[in-house]
Amino acid sequence: MPASSTRVRVRYAETDQMGVVYHGHYFVWFEIGRVELLRQSGFDYKQMELADGCHIVVVEAACRYRSPARYDDELLVETRVAAVRQSALKSAYRILRLEPGADSAPKLLAEGETTHVVVDGQMTRALLPEKYLAALRG
Amino acid sequence: MPASSTRVRVRYAETDQMGVVYHGHYFVWFEIGRVELLRQSGFDYKQMELADGCHIVVVEAACRYRSPARYDDELLVETRVAAVRQSALKSAYRILRLEPGADSAPKLLAEGETTHVVVDGQMTRALLPEKYLAALRG
Amino acid sequence: MPASSTRVRVRYAETDQMGVVYHGHYFVWFEIGRVELLRQSGFDYKQMELADGCHIVVVEAACRYRSPARYDDELLVETRVAAVRQSALKSAYRILRLEPGADSAPKLLAEGETTHVVVDGQMTRALLPEKYLAALRG
Amino acid sequence: MPASSTRVRVRYAETDQMGVVYHGHYFVWFEIGRVELLRQSGFDYKQMELADGCHIVVVEAACRYRSPARYDDELLVETRVAAVRQSALKSAYRILRLEPGADSAPKLLAEGETTHVVVDGQMTRALLPEKYLAALRG
Numbered sequence: 001m002p003a004s005s006t007r008v009r010v011r012y013a014e015t016d017q018m019g020v021v022y023h024g025h026y027f028v029w030f031e032i033g034r035v036e037l038l039r040q041s042g043f044d045y046k047q048m049e050l051a052d053g054c055h056i057v058v059v060e061a062a063c064r065y066r067s068p069a070r071y072d073d074e075l076l077v078e079t080r081v082a083a084v085r086q087s088a089l090k091s092a093y094r095i096l097r098l099e100p101g102a103d104s105a106p107k108l109l110a111e112g113e114t115t116h117v118v119v120d121g122q123m124t125r126a127l128l129p130e131k132y133l134a135a136l137r138g
Numbered sequence: 139m140p141a142s143s144t145r146v147r148v149r150y151a152e153t154d155q156m157g158v159v160y161h162g163h164y165f166v167w168f169e170i171g172r173v174e175l176l177r178q179s180g181f182d183y184k185q186m187e188l189a190d191g192c193h194i195v196v197v198e199a200a201c202r203y204r205s206p207a208r209y210d211d212e213l214l215v216e217t218r219v220a221a222v223r224q225s226a227l228k229s230a231y232r233i234l235r236l237e238p239g240a241d242s243a244p245k246l247l248a249e250g251e252t253t254h255v256v257v258d259g260q261m262t263r264a265l266l267p268e269k270y271l272a273a274l275r276g
Numbered sequence: 277m278p279a280s281s282t283r284v285r286v287r288y289a290e291t292d293q294m295g296v297v298y299h300g301h302y303f304v305w306f307e308i309g310r311v312e313l314l315r316q317s318g319f320d321y322k323q324m325e326l327a328d329g330c331h332i333v334v335v336e337a338a339c340r341y342r343s344p345a346r347y348d349d350e351l352l353v354e355t356r357v358a359a360v361r362q363s364a365l366k367s368a369y370r371i372l373r374l375e376p377g378a379d380s381a382p383k384l385l386a387e388g389e390t391t392h393v394v395v396d397g398q399m400t401r402a403l404l405p406e407k408y409l410a411a412l413r414g
Numbered sequence: 415m416p417a418s419s420t421r422v423r424v425r426y427a428e429t430d431q432m433g434v435v436y437h438g439h440y441f442v443w444f445e446i447g448r449v450e451l452l453r454q455s456g457f458d459y460k461q462m463e464l465a466d467g468c469h470i471v472v473v474e475a476a477c478r479y480r481s482p483a484r485y486d487d488e489l490l491v492e493t494r495v496a497a498v499r500q501s502a503l504k505s506a507y508r509i510l511r512l513e514p515g516a517d518s519a520p521k522l523l524a525e526g527e528t529t530h531v532v533v534d535g536q537m538t539r540a541l542l543p544e545k546y547l548a549a550l551r552g
Contacts, residue, residue, distance in 0.1 A: 012449070013162060013442045015155035017209055017325075020399075022151050023334040024303040028427045031300075035426070035486070045487040049293075058299040062338035068399065070153055072449070072460040122345065123296075150311070151304045157464075158537075161472040162441040166289045169438075173288070173348070187431075200476035201499040206537065210311070210322040220337040261434075261482065289438060291431035293485055298427050347431055 002138040003080035004037035007098075010073045020068035026110055027061055030093045033079030034114070037091070041135040052129055054088060056116045063112035067097075074098040076106055082113065084136045086127045089116040140276040141218035142175035145236075149210045158206035164248055165199055168231045171217030172252070175229070179273040190267055194227060194254045206234075212236040215245055217246035220251065222274045224265045227254045278414040279314035279356035283374075286349045296344035302386055303337055309355030310390070313367070317411040328405055332365060332392045339388035341353045343373075348376040352382055356391065360412045362403045365392045416492035416552040418451035421512075424487045434482035436531055440524055441475055444507045447493030448528070451505070454545060456547040466543055470530045477526035481511075488512040496527065498550045500541045505529045 008029055016022040038045050048054050069075060076096040083090040092113050096106035120126045128136075141145050146153040146167055176183050207213060207228050214234040221228040234244035258264045266274075283304055292298040314321050324330050343361075345351060352372040359366040368389050372382035396402045422443055430436040452459050462468050482488060492508040497504040506527050510520035534540045542550075 010441060012154055012445055013160050016150055017153040017155065017157045018331055018333065019155045020333075023337055024151060024307075027300040027303070028425060031426055044486070055294055057296075057344075060338070060340050061299055062336070064336050065334060072458075082333060088328075122322065123294075137356050149304060150307055156469055156471065162438050162445075165438040165441070166287060169288055182348075182519075193432055195432065195434075195482075196479060198476070198478050199437055200474070201471060201473050206471075210320075251454055261432075270464075288430055289436050292426060293429040293431065295431045300427060394416045 001075040002037060002041045003078065004033065004040045005076055005078050006033055006036040006130065008032060008075050008077060010069055010071050010075065012071055015071050021072055022067060023063070026063050026065070026095060026112065029075065029077050029095060029113055030061070030079070030091070030112055033077035034048055034091055036077075037079040037081065041138070043132055043135055048132065053121050054126060054129060055119050055121070056113050059117050060115040061087050061112070063110055063127070065110045066090060067107060067109050069095065069097065069109050075109070079134050081138070086126075086133055087118055089127060089128070089136065091116070139219040140175060140179045141216070142171065142178045142201050142241060143214055143216050144171055144174040146170060146211050146213050146215060148207055148213065150209055153209050159253055161201070161203060164201050164233060164250065167213065167215050167233060168199070168217070168229070168250055168252055171215035171231055172229055174215075175217040175219065179276070181184070181270055181273055186270065191259050192267060193257050193259070194202070195257050195261075196252050198205060198211035199250070201248055203248045205245065205246050205247050207233065207235065213247070219274050219276070222271065224255055224271055225263060227256075227266070227274065229254070277357040278317045279316065279354070280309065280316045281352055281354050282309055282312040284308060284351050284353060286325055286345055286347050286351065288347055291347045294395060296346055299339070299341060302339050302341070302371060302388065304372060305351065305353050306337070306355070306367070306388055306390055309353035310367055311371055312353075313355045313357065317414070319408055319411055324408065329397050330402060330405060331395050331397070331409065332391050333395050333399075335393050336391035338390070339386055341386050343383065343385050345373065345385050346369065351385070357412050357414070362396055362409055365394075365404070366390070367392070371380060415495040416451055416455045416550060417492070418447065418449055418454045419490055420450040421524065422446060422489050422491060424483055424485050424489065430483050434484055435469070435479070438480060440477050440479070440509060441531055443489065443491050443509060444475070444493070444526055444528055445504070447507055451493045451495065453552070457546055457549055462546065467535050468540060468543060469496050469535070471537070472528050472535050473531050474529040475526070475540050477524055479524045481521060481523050483509065483511065483523050489523070495550050495552070497548065500547055501532055501539060503540035503542070503550065505530070523536055
């Protein structure tokens with residue numbers, strides 16, 4: 001199954017008064033990972049919405065937080081396709097912090113999953129066009 | 139000119155690691171004030187977008203921050219129409235904190251302005267329908 | 277076990293280009309519900325952080341989306357304590373849309389849960405002070 | 415005066431139901447530009463907060479929107495120091511969209527300014543340490 005890895009840097013706006021990233025923002029990073037996985041699988045989510053009128057909407061999302069992300073941290077968003085059918089898609093994610101020392105392994109901060117269904121512009125259930133399905137099956 | 143006042147409570151998600159509200163969120167409160175001013179003037183921004191295909195987009199926004207808003211503060215968003223033409227609209231805002239003591243005046247936290255133009259669904263300049271214009275002129 | 281219900285109105289800033297609320301924002305509504313449940317149980321999360329140096333951090337969060345929330349919808353956030361121990365707390369949520377007709381039942385849009393642990397200012401595991409524990413046990 | 419340029423890609427979460435980026439998010443991009451300008455001038459805003467207890471808070475922010483940013487656009491955030499004193503700092507920004515064709519010039523989407531003062535951890539006015547001042551004067 002396809003997998004991808006992309007980097008994000010924690011923004012000041014993403015922190016809260018505990019001094020760590022607000023937990024809701026991890027789902028935005030998951031979305032960034034998902035879009036990059038699609039891009040690396042050879043298709044463009046923007047074009048899929050525009051050209052095929054096809055949207056992938058979230059029906060379930062979960063995150064388990066191990067250790068907090070902090071302002072200016074450089075993070076790795078690892079994404080993989082966990083399951084794919086013509087009408088639904090499941091992705092799994094890991095958020096890791098890149099440690100400054102060159103020989104330190106990245107530290108796992110959070111793990112999560114999202115489940116998606118395919119809909120058209122009227123939010124009616126639809127099927128993923130075959131070309132995307134093939135790409136996601138890797 | 140019409141004016142309105144509405145209340146918001148500061149959300150944890152709106153704070154940053156300085157322990158105060160992140161400055162970008164004030165513009166969201168301005169938008170809440172603007173929508174409530176429209177509602178109190180007798181029209182519904184949601185319907186205006188849906189039924190008339192008319193959108194009010196921001197072309198300029200500014201805020202001056204006097205004193206920080208903090209988590210769980212109860213705020214007053216005061217909004218007034220500062221200028222209105224058929225193709226453009228200017229609003230002015232004040233954000234005040236309601237002080238716990240019954241006899242304390244609310245404390246001014248920030249002031250700002252936004253300027254808007256009217257566009258259709260294709261983002262082309264349009265004119266505000268007459269019924270809305272009349273309401274906004276008060 | 278204590279339960280509470282509070283209202284939020286969907287902000288324009290919370291929508292995305294699908295024309296519905298971005299899925300990450302539901303976790304902000306869960307947090308609003310949680311804070312209101314605490315308030316209705318007789319304590320103030322802000323004071324708990326300030327006076328007792330006690331923070332409730334999220335270690336797990338999940339949401340299942342049934343039907344999309346849209347701009348300007350009036351929502352009901354129903355929150356209940358699902359489990360409480362001195363070092364951990366689990367809450368459950370339902371997001372419902374208030375339907376315009378007076379005799380329509382609110383429509384269920386989403387359900388979720390969050391699990392929390394108690395930490396001090398240095399993010400070290402701590403115990404919930406007894407007074408809060410009693411309130412949360414109802 | 416120091417100037418810097420950094421790239422951001424528009425996130426789905428940043429769009430609204432008009433199909434364009436919500437105007438409040440431009441201030442987050444300005445902040446990203448500011449932090450990168452500081453980094454390129456040789457200092458680290460995170461360390462400045464941690465080691466020197468020095469915070470740069472926004473007292474004024476403004477943005478003029480020329481053309482909307484859209485989902486997945488690659489943007490250039492150009493930042494320059496517009497004025498610097500030991501107690502205050504003014505930055506200016508331009509947001510441009512990188513056009514797909516290699517020979518197209520980036521398109522200007524927005525311009526803005528922010529004014530900042532230096533405060534300590536108690537939000538009391540303070541002076542910028544000399545080492546930072548020198549870096550910002552370029």
